[in-house]
Amino acid sequence: MFNKTIKELSASLTSGKFSSEELTSAYLARANSLNSEINGYITITEETAIADAKAADQVRASGNAGPLTGIPIAQKDIFCTNGTRTSCGSKMLDNFIAPYDATVVEKLKQAGVVSLGKTNMDEFAMGSSNESSFYGPVKNPWNKECVPGGSSGGSAAVVAARLAPASTGTDTGGSIRQPAALCGITGLKPTYGRISRWGMIAFASSLDQAGPMTQTAEDAALLLQAMAGFDPKDSTCVDQEVPDYSANLNESLDGLTIGLPKEYFGEGLCADMEQKIQDAIKVYESMGAKVKEVSLPNSSLAIPAYYVIAPAECSSNLSRFDGVRFGHRCEDPKDLTDLYKRSRGEGFGPEVQRRIMVGTYALSAGYYDAYYIKAQKIRRLIKQDFVDAFQEVDVLMGPTTPSTAFKIGEKADDPVTMYLSDIYTIAANLAGLPGMSIPAGLSNDMPAGLQLIGNYFDEAKLLNVAHKFQQETEWHKQTPAGLDL
């Protein structure tokens, strides 16, 4: 049961092989007994999960079931969940019981999805290793001495360890794709504005986007279907029709033009990782796709621009955590300034404080043009590189990460080295483009991810391209050794 995809579980629910209550109970028992090994969940919501599963079984009995009715998944602890602690991986929100549901949570609930619990993450989604969480690092199920990636590290690890059939994540600079790659699962970051950000605790509002983390592209299509769509409560959400993401999964790739950005195959890419990516490209060629080298000349500027824009927006967004209306408040404040300063000093961990300070500096008087405006100009150059590339090709491919998962602690003391682990993922966020990571083999027994980047609102094409690969290969079915399924 624990190795089944959403699609397979849905078929079993339909045929009556088991009920959602039975399925959910089995996953809860598994998560409760094995979570301590990987620390993937911050909170397991047993009571609400069982109640929601029972309700889903009733919906099914009344003949109104959809493809997700009664399917249990895990939710990243960045999505506000009414009545449940929503910590965002931070001491600041350790006591925060969200008073409402995020739009993503509400939409998945409406589709009949059952939430098993809230997953561990880098504090306020700031990190690439899940080591900045107040709740401790998540361990990579493939090798527990390694990081699962981040910031959606818990969401990736619980799917890889089969403590949930699928999960939700968010991606500001690679936070869905990088952990999906390092944990050997499928992750999709949609086009900016495709999914509502309402109730999703903001890190960098012009970059943040939610998405599904699953075993297969087919499952990602099912979850995206339920998550996507216009929401008047998010002023940056794009009002565009949501296509049927499952309709074209099997479309032939004959004649598809794949662009390989030469900047994604240069210095810094591990040789064996490059081999895995080239092997994957050969699979596509065998399916009739054509390959073309392209250039994204401003790629090297993506990380520098990102580390102005993201911290600047973070310093503004996180000013709401002031110890007054919710969240952590320091003991015995002597005056209002003391209340603000100590509540924030105690509530935020070092990486969050660092980014708030970088952002505060970049936005301060005299530096705004040199940093923030400069970064926004570079952002346009980066977008234009992609617009030019998509004149020539249908989809871009390359590695999701320069190497496989690194050791816990290896990069923890050096923020700049840590930042470089997102070298291939950040540009898609700056441009607002959809991106995916799918398993493309093992390098020294650790998963390697193939990254796909599509044109604006071309999620259906990305899912088609990913699904066809998964029909030809078995990499997405690989699981860590020693998983007791």
Add this chain to the structure above:
Amino acid sequence: MAIERSDVEKIAHLAHLQIAEADITGYAQTLTNILDLVGQMNEVNTDNIEPMAHPMDATQRLREDQVTESDQREHFQSIAPATEDGLYLVPKVIEQA
């Protein structure tokens, strides 16, 4: 560009962050490293490039000025650190003469 201890103290004050004395030197070093990384932006000429704030260059959507939310003050204040009579409590701001 090197960030000094006094810069860290000033930035932390602007950001309303209480930082331990022992951490200031470490922050000065990592902030310097981050700003060095960010400084690579200056390698490219961006004259006459329009800054980009939104991937689709969308502008702020406006809506009718209508009441759409119900009053949930008690619900929202149930998670507040300190309230009284429907108000959020903070330390006294205005001293009595």
